[in-house]
Amino acid sequence: MHLFTLNETLDGHLQQVRAQQQRVAFVPTMGALHEGHLSLLSLARKRAGCSLCSVFVNPTQFDRQGDLDAYPRMLERDARLLEQAKCDVLFVPSVEQVYPEGLDTKVSLSLGEMDQVMEGRFRPGHFTGMLQVVKRLLDLTRPDELIMGQKDFQQFTLVAAMIRQLKLPCQLVVAATVREADGLAMSSRNLRLTPEFRAKAPAIYKCLQNIRQSYGTRAPETLALAGMQELERAGLRPEYLNIVDGESLADVRNHEPHDCVVACVAAWAGEVRLIDNLILKGQLP
Ligand code: AMP
Numbered sequence: 448m449h450l451f452t453l454n455e456t457l458d459g460h461l462q463q464v465r466a467q468q469q470r471v472a473f474v475p476t477m478g479a480l481h482e483g484h485l486s487l488l489s490l491a492r493k494r495a496g497c498s499l500c501s502v503f504v505n506p507t508q509f510d511r512q513g514d515l516d517a518y519p520r521m522l523e524r525d526a527r528l529l530e531q532a533k534c535d536v537l538f539v540p541s542v543e544q545v546y547p548e549g550l551d552t553k554v555s556l557s558l559g560e561m562d563q564v565m566e567g568r569f570r571p572g573h574f575t576g577m578l579q580v581v582k583r584l585l586d587l588t589r590p591d592e593l594i595m596g597q598k599d600f601q602q603f604t605l606v607a608a609m610i611r612q613l614k615l616p617c618q619l620v621v622a623a624t625v626r627e628a629d630g631l632a633m634s635s636r637n638l639r640l641t642p643e644f645r646a647k648a649p650a651i652y653k654c655l656q657n658i659r660q661s662y663g664t665r666a667p668e669t670l671a672l673a674g675m676q677e678l679e680r681a682g683l684r685p686e687y688l689n690i691v692d693g694e695s696l697a698d699v700r701n702h703e704p705h706d707c708v709v710a711c712v713a714a715w716a717g718e719v720r721l722i723d724n725l726i727l728k729g730q731l732p
Contacts (some may be wrong), residue, residue: 448530450537451464455537461499461588467495469521472620475581478502479519479635480528483625487594488532490622494592500529500622501584503545514720515664519638526715546582554582556612558605561696562629566722574605581606587614593617597731598624598632600711600724604696604732607716621731624723626652632723644716650681651714655725658690658710662727666710667699674712683695684715694732707732 451457464471472495474487480502491498502525510514513562522539529537546552554575561567562574585593593610595603606724607619630652640648654677658670665673667690678685690699693707702708707729712720 448526448537449536450526450539452541453721454540454544457536460536461497464497467496468614471495471497471592472587472592473496473584473588473617474500474594475584475623476500476502477504477518477689478525479521479637479638480525481625481633481637483598484595485528485635487596487622488529488534488626490620491592491594491667492533492535494594494620494644495590495732497535498533499536499538499588499590500534501517501540501588503538503540503580503584504582505545505576506542507546507579508573510570510572517639519635532680535668538629543671545580545587552579552583554578556609558608559695562602562605563603563610564682564691564698565689566713569713574602577602577631578609580610582613582615585617590617592620593620594620597621597724598622598634599722600693600709601696604694607732612723621706630656631720632721634721634723636719639719641717644682644719647682648716648721650678650683651723652725653721654678654681654688655710655712659725662708663702664689665703671710674710678712678714686710686713686715686720690727693729702728703730 472491474491476484538582576606603621629649631649654674658674671688674688675685690710692705693709708727
């Protein structure tokens, strides 16, 4: 595995890769890697001659300084895991490499309500920072494919919109959510769960499964409300539970006219904020 920390040396290597007619599949991460990240890497390896992974804890997408400070960092372990998983290239840029002084890296898009609802409502500025870093990393790496997880449903939906609007020459591939044996979606944040809340956290997936089972029998709004109550009873503090159209992310009022419907949820398990989602109808758009 090649490890680069500088844009220029990464670029030099990727030029050689492209000269050999190899495609590049890119997996951006914030590190503290788990099986979910590694499944994206495995997909990247299947789909392209060169798998490229980045580890960068992006300061511009954190709405609370405390969350940025507490975000787990374990680069040596991450590099070891990636090496074992046969990643071709690991890119670990500094903040200065990603956001050099004097370079305007802001991204301006027309997203309507898509970045205002759910995560956008509870984490103001998060998506502005997320789109900024994804665009910047795409500019630096120019991959043929960008691999992201369904776990962050709103995130990949917004990235898909950005790729369409800016006509970026890369294909977005979305990988299924990898879960622990008890259903909890893997997340770097799970490391911060106390044993008490680790035991409560699987209620999130259970609740999503219950909604899927009842979908079509009761109004989406009623199901969402019942889901919130179920999470509270399980000892979690839900922030939102929305049943939305998988493409527009607008609330679904009745079942019929939607090709893809997804339930998206955010809930606090003690001091840790967790998100998850489940497709209720159709397939990934
Ligand atoms: P993060 O390091 O949390 O920014 O995540 C990097 C990428 O991994 C994103 O595209 C996430 O959607 C994806 N990801 C995170 N958790 C999982 C999971 N449990 N299963 C599949 N992909 C995931």
